[in-house]
Amino acid sequence: MLAGTAIALLVVMAMALIRALLGPTIYDRILAVNLFGTKTVLLIAVAGFLFGRPDFLDIALTYALINFISVIGVLRFFEYSNAQTDGKGA
Amino acid sequence: MGQILDFTLLFLLLVTAVATARVRDLFAAVMLSGIYGLVSASFFVTMDAVDVAFTEAAVGAGVFPLLLLAVLAMVGRYEKTAYRRPWAALILVTITGAMLVNGTLDMPAFGSADSPAQQHVAQRYIEESPEEIGIPNMVTSVLASYRGYDTLGEVVVIFTAAIGVLALLPSLGGGVRRKRESDGMGDHQVLRIVSKILMPVILLFALYVQFHGEYGPGGGFQAGVIFAAGIILYTMLFGLDTAQAVIKPSVLRVLAATGVLLYGGVGLLSFLSGANFLDYSALAEDPVSGQHIGIILIELGVGITVAAAIILIFFAFSEAAGENGEET
Numbered sequence: 001m002l003a004g005t006a007i008a009l010l011v012v013m014a015m016a017l018i019r020a021l022l023g024p025t026i027y028d029r030i031l032a033v034n035l036f037g038t039k040t041v042l043l044i045a046v047a048g049f050l051f052g053r054p055d056f057l058d059i060a061l062t063y064a065l066i067n068f069i070s071v072i073g074v075l076r077f078f079e080y081s082n083a084q085t086d087g088k089g090a
Numbered sequence: 091m092g093q094i095l096d097f098t099l100l101f102l103l104l105v106t107a108v109a110t111a112r113v114r115d116l117f118a119a120v121m122l123s124g125i126y127g128l129v130s131a132s133f134f135v136t137m138d139a140v141d142v143a144f145t146e147a148a149v150g151a152g153v154f155p156l157l158l159l160a161v162l163a164m165v166g167r168y169e170k171t172a173y174r175r176p177w178a179a180l181i182l183v184t185i186t187g188a189m190l191v192n193g194t195l196d197m198p199a200f201g202s203a204d205s206p207a208q209q210h211v212a213q214r215y216i217e218e219s220p221e222e223i224g225i226p227n228m229v230t231s232v233l234a235s236y237r238g239y240d241t242l243g244e245v246v247v248i249f250t251a252a253i254g255v256l257a258l259l260p261s262l263g264g265g266v267r268r269k270r271e272s273d274g275m276g277d278h279q280v281l282r283i284v285s286k287i288l289m290p291v292i293l294l295f296a297l298y299v300q301f302h303g304e305y306g307p308g309g310g311f312q313a314g315v316i317f318a319a320g321i322i323l324y325t326m327l328f329g330l331d332t333a334q335a336v337i338k339p340s341v342l343r344v345l346a347a348t349g350v351l352l353y354g355g356v357g358l359l360s361f362l363s364g365a366n367f368l369d370y371s372a373l374a375e376d377p378v379s380g381q382h383i384g385i386i387l388i389e390l391g392v393g394i395t396v397a398a399a400i401i402l403i404f405f406a407f408s409e410a411a412g413e414n415g416e417e418t
Contacts, residue, residue: 003091010098013129017102020118020125021109029121037151040128044135044143050091055306056135058299059144062316063128065292066152069323070124072281076326077159 002050009043030074037067092136099133117167120158127151137200140307141229144299148315153400156322160407211236224378225304225385233309234385238368241388242353244311245395249350252399256343259406278327285327292320300393301386310389314396321401330408339405342398349395356387 013036020032041063048056106129110122127150134143198205215232223231233241296317303309325333357368365372370384 006091006095010095014098014102017105017125020121021105023118026117029118033121033124036125037128040132043132047095047132047135051136051138053138053140056140058307059131059135059140059147061295062144062147062299062312063131063151065288065295065316066147066319068288069292069319070152070155072285072323073156073159073326074121077163 002046006043006046006050009039009046013039013043026078030071030078033074034067034071037063037070041067095136096133099129099136103129103133115168116162116165120155120162123158124151124155127154141227141233141309141312144307144312145315148312148319152319153315153322153404156319157404157407160404160411163411164407222378223381223385225382227304227306229307230304230309230385230389234388235368235370235381238357238370238384238388241392242357242368245350245353245392248399249346249395252346252402255403255406259410282327285323289320289324292323293317296320296397300389303389304382304385310392311396313389314393314398315400317393317397318400318404321397322404325404325408330405334405337401339402342402342405346395346398346402349391349393349398352391352394353388356384356391360384 016032016036016039020029020036023029041060044056044060044063048054048060103126106122106126110119110126113119113122127146131143131146131151134140134146202208215228215236219225219228219231219236223235225231296313299308299316300310300313303313321333321337324336356370356373360369360372361367363372368384368388371377371380373383374380
């Protein structure tokens with residue numbers, strides 16, 4: 001059961017990676033990275049129980065926090081650089 | 091199952107690495123480097139190197155892309171050099187890579203009991219550390235006590251990195267600062283409220299990682315990075331000026347030095363108590379509780395320095411990006 005879940009997660013991770021590689025717009029990539037992060041959290045949690053090491057959950061928690069922060073960082077950067085180009089155009 | 095997991099993760103790692111090197115859009119490269127961090131941390135988890143995975147999660151997937159983004163805000167989004175194929179470099183890298191792969195063939199199998207790494211001091215650490223140090227997480231015993239000297243060196247490296255960045259980028263808080271008009275995220279109500287709820291949890295989690303490092307994965311390095319990530323989140327949402335009013339860069343500079351001093355001070359104290367440098371057994375009547383006191387103190391020093399150094403570096407980058415943006 002857990003093994004099946006892990007394989008399903010790996011497949012989804014590969015699909016998210018393909019999306020991040022292809023793009024084409026920047027939002028596709030951001031969404032792909034965000035999705036990849038979420039799946040990593042789940043994969044680590046599943047791996048923790050699969051290998052009988054539930055203390056992996058601490059790492060999964062870190063990922064969940066960090067993922068949130070980095071997505072906001074990315075969007076913030078994008079908003080900032082958009083504001084810059086707008087300023088130049090005007 | 092473990093093998094499928096390892097194989098797939100390594101394959102994803104390879105694809106991500108090649109793509110990161112090939113992509114011309116630097117923003118996409120930063121995104122891919124974030125994925126690289128996530129995959130390598132998952133890989134470390136499956137190899138049971140939980141503490142390393144923890145560090146990779148906090149640094150490789152978290153703070154590193156954020157710092158790269160801050161750099162991108164300064165240098166622009168696209169690579170400037172014309173695309174040409176550097177064949178000589180490629181051949182050199184291929185040969186070096188082939189030699190390294192060839193070298194790994196002679197290495198003992200992963201987890202093999204007769205590999206030199208297991209034969210040397212690891213045996214002793216596993217057998218003696220429960221009595222000598224008496225904490226459940228052996229990684230922390232090795233890192234903070236047996237190899238305390240190395241860790242002191244690492245903390246000094248981080249401290250030096252912060253000094254280097256501050257010396258290269260415009261000085262923080264020095265000179266006349268112009269007030270920026272569009273600071274922070276404008277009217278992003280939802281993000282602000284969510285972050286206000288999340289901030290205390292992130293900082294609390296950092297403290298948990300800091301003081302739980304002896305029992306579970308974690309310790310000063312990871313805690314410092316998570317703490318810094320919380321402050322970085324605050325900076326991104328409420329603006330650099332607000333964040334610097336909350337945590338003054340001058341205080342951070344003192345804190346970055348305080349952590350290293352605390353670490354060195356513990357070493358000096360054990361030296362003066364009649365033991366070797368960084369031998370915490372002399373810090374209390376009972377050697378084991380002496381070890382506990384020493385490890386908690388030096389982990390605290392590590393955490394303070396790492397958090398202060400990363401926040402300082404981030405402040406310096408966002409300040410430089412802000413200045414740059416105003417001038418162009």
